[in-house]
């Protein structure tokens with residue numbers, strides 16, 4: 001068994017449910033991280049904003065010139081706490097420091113587009129090797145040109161923010177370490193519950209008696225499994241019919257064998273009592289004939305069992321010239337026909353290819369010719385014919401014998417069925433064999449009253465065999481030709 005077929009449905013579903021989770025999880029962590037940072041920024045940005053506003057309130061513009069006097073309380077407010085450093089400065093545009101840290105970088109002048117004096121802006125940057133968050137604002141009155149605006153900046157390292165963001169992430173992620181295994185366990189549990197009908201079905205089938213071919217009840221089977229169970233039931237039904245047919249066949253065969261064997265026994269007892277040598281010889285000859293007949297019956301039974309047992313495609317089929325094949329069978333029967341004073345003829349327009357098994361096809365032709373000769377009285381005619389109509393090749397065996405009625409025409413193909421049990425001898429298996437072989441060649445045999453008058457016509461149409469198309473001829477190579485031809489004379 002290949003590894004694919006051993007995959008369990010349970011494992012497959014579990015994989016398909018849980019594997020996506022492995023992709024979704026990192027994604028969810030990334031999102032959480034992003035939003036946690038946003039949330040953590042918010043309160044600290046607010047306090048930075050207030051710092052900028054407080055400083056701004058303490059800067060006066062006197063005739064366009066900034067005058068600053070920072071209260072002690074403001075300076076205290078701007079002191080670093082135990083986690084973060086705070087930097088601030090007030091600058092004129094020409095980089096003149098009014099108060100605070102000189103080297104805290106100012107925003108570039110090119111970034112001034114869209115800046116409104118009095119508004120507070122934020123930016124992230126690096127300062128002394130640390131990440132800082134900067135809140136800044138410009139101060140100006142309505143007459144001041146941009147070059148004279150006064151910049152107020154307050155910056156803070158981001159340690160508190162990072163810690164808060166990390167705590168938010170942790171508080172979201174940590175519970176997932178409990179929730180996800182729990183979810184996996186619940187899915188596991190749910191799946192094993194959900195697949196229980198499958199297990200139940202398996203047990204039902206496993207617990208069956210091997211001889212029990214009755215259909216499985218679809219009552220408690222889930223909707224998805226119903227088609228499977230129905231298909232299985234159909235298979236069981238076919239098997240049941242097959243087994244019944246086989247049992248009938250064996251019973252029929254035993255019954256059929258009993259008759260000639262009983263006859264043989266009677267003849268043997270009769271011969272044992274015989275004292276006259278001539279009569280004894282006669283009795284022994286009759287026994288020999290009886291043995292022949294029983295032997296033929298056994299052969300036919302074997303042929304039928306063999307052809308029936310083999311499914312289509314199991315027997316080797318090959319392109320066969322049925323015209324040649326039938327001709328050979330006819331030749332084998334010429335002597336027998338002559339003995340019965342029957343004109344056995346053969347008509348064919350030449351080769352006729354079909355796909356088939358030569359052994360079975362010979363058996364088929366033999367049975368049809370045997371019947372035609374057997375059910376045609378002395379002086380009659382039997383003609384075998386191969387008619388090639390392109391895509392179909394028809395085999396006909398026509399006779400002008402006792403003929404067949406329309407009602408009997410179907411029945412005669414059944415096993416052991418004989419039209420008139422008493423008058424002629426035979427097993428009733430010949431046409432059953434013919435039909436079985438026709439079946440294996442994807443067609444059906446028919447026996448009809450002869451439309452040309454007296455007698456019957458057996459007919460089977462086969463699909464013609466065509467050789468595969470030859471590959472296109474290779475492009476001709478003229479160079480060789482040119483090299484070999486003598487130079488053109490004058």
Ligand SMILES: Nc1ncnc2c1ncn2[C@@H]1O[C@H](COP(=O)(O)OP(=O)(O)O)[C@@H](O)[C@H]1O
Pocket residue numbers: 371372375399401402403404412413417418419420425426427428429430431432447455456
């Ligand atoms: N060519 C035929 N003409 C008339 N009757 C036929 C012909 N072939 C078959 N039958 C009828 O079909 C019956 C079944 O034929 P078959 O299966 O070959 O068994 P068997 O020949 O052993 O009786 C025969 O008993 C016969 O009555």
Ligand SMILES: [Mg+2]
Pocket residue numbers: 367370371426428429430431
């Ligand atoms: Mg027969």
